[in-house]
Amino acid sequence: xxxxxxxxxxxxxxPRHGYELRAAFEALVGGKQNWEVKPAQIYTTLAxxxxxxxxxxxxxxxxxxxxxRIYAVTPQGRAELDAWFETGVEGAHQRDELxxxxxxxLALGSDIPEVGPQQxxxxxRSRLYQELHxxxxxxxxxxxxxxxxxIFLLDKAIMHVEADLRWxxxxxxxLDDICDQPLPEPEVKPRGRPKKMID
Amino acid sequence: MSTVSTDNLTxxxxxxxxxxxxxxxxxxxVQSGQFVAVMGPSGCGKSTLLHMLGGLDRPTEGTVSIxxxxxxxxxxxxxxxxxxxxxxxxxxxxxxxxxxxxVENAALPIxxxxxxxxxxxKKAAEWLARFGLAxxxxxxxxxxxxxxxxxxxxxxxxxxxxxxxxxxxxxxNLDSRASDEIAGLLADVSxxxxxxxxxxxxxxxxxxxxDRIIFLxxxxxxxxxxxxxxxxxxxxxxxxxxxGMGD
Ligand SMILES: Nc1ncnc2c1ncn2[C@@H]1O[C@H](COP(=O)(O)OP(=O)(O)OP(=O)(O)O)[C@@H](O)[C@H]1O
Ligand SMILES: [Mg+2]
Numbered sequence: 001x002x003x004x005x006x007x008x009x010x011x012x013x014x015p016r017h018g019y020e021l022r023a024a025f026e027a028l029v030g031g032k033q034n035w036e037v038k039p040a041q042i043y044t045t046l047a048x049x050x051x052x053x054x055x056x057x058x059x060x061x062x063x064x065x066x067x068x069r070i071y072a073v074t075p076q077g078r079a080e081l082d083a084w085f086e087t088g089v090e091g092a093h094q095r096d097e098l099x100x101x102x103x104x105x106l107a108l109g110s111d112i113p114e115v116g117p118q119q120x121x122x123x124x125r126s127r128l129y130q131e132l133h134x135x136x137x138x139x140x141x142x143x144x145x146x147x148x149x150x151i152f153l154l155d156k157a158i159m160h161v162e163a164d165l166r167w168x169x170x171x172x173x174x175l176d177d178i179c180d181q182p183l184p185e186p187e188v189k190p191r192g193r194p195k196k197m198i199d
Numbered sequence: 200m201s202t203v204s205t206d207n208l209t210x211x212x213x214x215x216x217x218x219x220x221x222x223x224x225x226x227x228x229v230q231s232g233q234f235v236a237v238m239g240p241s242g243c244g245k246s247t248l249l250h251m252l253g254g255l256d257r258p259t260e261g262t263v264s265i266x267x268x269x270x271x272x273x274x275x276x277x278x279x280x281x282x283x284x285x286x287x288x289x290x291x292x293x294x295x296x297x298x299x300x301x302v303e304n305a306a307l308p309i310x311x312x313x314x315x316x317x318x319x320x321k322k323a324a325e326w327l328a329r330f331g332l333a334x335x336x337x338x339x340x341x342x343x344x345x346x347x348x349x350x351x352x353x354x355x356x357x358x359x360x361x362x363x364x365x366x367x368x369x370x371x372n373l374d375s376r377a378s379d380e381i382a383g384l385l386a387d388v389s390x391x392x393x394x395x396x397x398x399x400x401x402x403x404x405x406x407x408x409x410d411r412i413i414f415l416x417x418x419x420x421x422x423x424x425x426x427x428x429x430x431x432x433x434x435x436x437x438x439x440x441x442x443g444m445g446d
Binding site: 122 | 240379383403404406407408412422424426427
């Protein structure tokens with residue numbers, strides 16, 4: 001949703017063709033190391049936006065090479081964008097891959113003793129510190145006079161990784177207690193249609 | 200070359216039923232110029248490790264070497280001398296002398312070592328200038344922010360040109376912005392000024408400035424992670440090294 005709406009916004013700024021749109025998006029987020037979109041994603045998104053009536057083709061640009069289709073936002077697209085700006089973004093923290101990995105490692109227990117939950121935590125910690133190290137270097141290399149928005153994006157990423165590391169710290173400190181608790185079990189329901197109660 | 204290493208380092212405080220094993224069989228090896236962070240829960244032995252590395256306290260068992268010189272059994276007077284020449288300490292609460300100016304504080308270790316005050320203060324002023332305090336040389340600690348006081352303390356740690364800097368929670372008393380500045384400065388001390396830096400911290404963001412993180416738990420090394428410096432940074436360092444070999 002976010003890429004789609006961001007592209008919509010960039011087209012509202014002024015009509016563009018796909019190639020230019022991709023360049024504009026990547027510039028906005030501070031380079032493709034932060035958020036890369038593949039050309040194919042741009043073109044499928046444009047096709048879907050067009051199908052939904054949110055953008056229309058508005059001529060072609062033909063310099064040399066193949067013709068480039070230029071897209072512009074429709075009034076419907078404009079309304080969609082307004083709605084996006086007016087709605088808060090959901091924090092997506094419940095479906096956590098690490099959490100599920102950890103639960104599976106707990107469930108497997110001694111079936112795979114060499115990669116227990118402790119190992120999962122360590123591998124994750126190492127990975128997160130590596131990320132934090134890279135983000136910190138990027139942040140400190142950014143120029144606050146011209147790249148302030150990118151600095152804030154990097155700050156957000158840094159704070160999130162920091163929070164994840166603190167969470168891992170908690171998890172590690174209580175790991176023995178976690179291992180001592182029974183794993184959540186599914187409620188087993190009988191298969192098929194429920195039998196009719198006969199009274 | 201390794202600047203700092205320990206082998207089987209053990210420290211037990213007290214004896215009998217109240218004895219506390221603060222460190223148990225710790226063997227680490229730190230390369231010259233490396234920036235190492237030491238992390239772990241409160242009471243896991245981080246400060247004890249720094250004290251042993253800095254010769255501030257004696258191990259119960261095992262060895263500590265600084266620049267290939269074993270220090271565990273060294274007589275007190277020689278140890279004091281080695282500490283003064285080869286090791287700089289940085290603490291959480293800066294430990295500056297309130298009635299002295301920044302430059303007097305930073306010059307103190309070599310003044311005590313017999314260097315003439317004018318000369319000592321010249322050296323100290325150079326370090327303070329490198330840390331952005333050229334215009335605060337004559338301020339007293341109470342006229343400086345926490346971050347500035349810590350920079351004075353780091354200048355003081357470096358004034359005798361030691362090869363090893365030991366820092367115990369150097370950002371523990373600072374807000375996040377000043378903490379970043381101090382961590383960045385310690386990274387410079389390691390990379391630009393080529394000193395070995397070992398820093399204890401509780402703060403993941405600060406640890407991420409290091410080249411390597413050692414995790415302690417219950418007096419033991421339980422994990423370790425090496426952080427790659429970005430490729431561009433290491434390319435620059437390599438170029439500098441190659442240039443340096445010519446002269
Ligand atoms: N001088 C001492 N006498 C007795 N016990 C001590 C002494 N110094 C430290 N200890 C004990 O040794 C253990 C390790 O202490 P240390 O100060 O090294 O921990 P730390 O990791 O630095 O903790 P923190 O993060 O809280 O500073 C603790 O159990 C502490 O109580
Ligand atoms: Mg301590």
